[in-house]
Amino acid sequence: MSSRSSPRAVVADDSHFMRSVISDILEEGGIEVVTTARDGRAAITAVREHEPDVVTMDVEMPEMNGIEAAERIMAERPTPILMLSAHTDENADVTFEALEKGAVDFFTKPGGEVSMEMSRLKEQLVDMVLSVAEVDVTTDAGRSEPASASEPTIKPGSVVENPTLVIGSSTGGPTVVEQILSELPAAADLRILVVQHMPTDFTGRFATRLNKRSEYTVREAGDGDRIGGGEALVAAGGRHMEVSNYRSGRLRVALTDDDPVNSVRPSVDVTMESAAAVIDDPLVGVILTGMGTDGAAGIRAIKAAGGTTLAQDEASSAVYGMPKRAVETGQVDAICPLDTLSDRILDAINAEVH
Structure with a gap:
């Protein structure tokens, strides 16, 4: 990416309204939205064609959801991904899976009057997108697979008490x-x-x-x-x-x-x-x-x-x-x-x- 102040983004969301709201917020924050996508498959195509610096990816979408799309993008053309997740238990579980697949971070969509809430949170969203866009996902930084629990390497009695x-x-x-x-x-x-x-x-x-x-x-x-x-x-x-x-x-x-x-x-x-x-x-x-x-x-x-x-x-x-x-x-x-x-x-x- 040539400049932190002007990353290029793809916005993926199955809601036309949310795509518009998010795109407007990002554009106002100095982030160029090169295209939008209505589902995971379209997001993969958009990344392939436009080679953006960052993707905002809705968790739940038809045809192909965010976790599948994130996994495909990280395999085909690693790109920093910010997941957008609703406040639900199901979405929380899927969001953590997306992080395991290589997504950098997530931002929670507000409930209620979405447009008003998104406007209130726009500075936070822009800051997060800018930060995520800076991550080098072509390396393994922060993306290691969780390891299984290690065999204890400490001899009984060799550790200080109550650490x-x-x-x-x-x-x-x-x-x-x-x-x-x-x-x-x-x-x-x-x-x-x-x-x-x-x-x-x-x-x-x-x-x-x-x-x-x-x-x-x-x-x-x-x-x-x-x-x-x-x-x-x-x-x-x-x-x-x-x-x-x-x-x-x-x-x-x-x-x-x-x-x-x-x-x-x-x-x-x-x-x-x-x-x-x-x-x-x-x-x-x-x-x-x-x-x-x-x-x-x-x-x-x-x-x-x-x-x-x-x-x-x-x-x-x-x-x-x-x-x-x-x-x-x-x-x-x-x-x-x-x-x-x-x-x-x-x-x-x-x-x-x-």
Whole structure:
């Protein structure tokens, strides 16, 4: 793509009205819509003929749905894809499948008076399309297949007691988080907090997917929830997750409706800073792929508290925004390729034994 300010887009949606609304929003935001498509097959043809920089792809379409179209496009002419998904459980499951097939991220369509809601969200949509258009999908960055759970590589008694891991991620993050959790053995006895920038109604499904792919018991966080070793919480969409209490290896979280931090809620900074303030046992903070600055202050706080800090490297990140900002603080202990992150996490909690 020649310039971030003028990417070329294909808009795929089975609704003529939505195609028009989305196209108008993108054009007003400086994004050239080269053509539109009414179903998955037409989207594949449009990508083949116009070679766009980015595709906005509706999840549910006739003839061929978004997940099938995304898979075909990534196989034939890899192009950054932003899925557009409705707030339904079925759409959430299909959206995660599309991310597995190579789509970069997703944007939730508003309900109710669609045109008014889309207008309200237009700045967010334009920013997301611009960010997704910058992703190099010709590499494997952020698109690794989730691995099966690793065999424990830790000898009993070799790990420090009561370690806590806090993971922060955004664009390109869901499949990366899946891979890391699938590789962490239960023997590590971690307490895990995951903050993935994701809308309400999707974080519960995300937690369910992580639970199935991990040796850890994973659930969406509820206000007042407690976890101990071998358990993980995913921050609920639309609410901040603070560590409110820590005692005898068990931590409690509180969910708040406080104002967005770094323009997001949940915010990685909120969770990491509260963890650093409350937890006095070994603490590891990890910043993964994503756009924006969220997590940088959290990394500072964890480092200041004596914890270990890690960031995903640029080559394996779909969007090297959050990790870059974390690294720029000078408080990151190691910058790691995705394939080594789980090992570095285990190294961090082993190192404290010596």
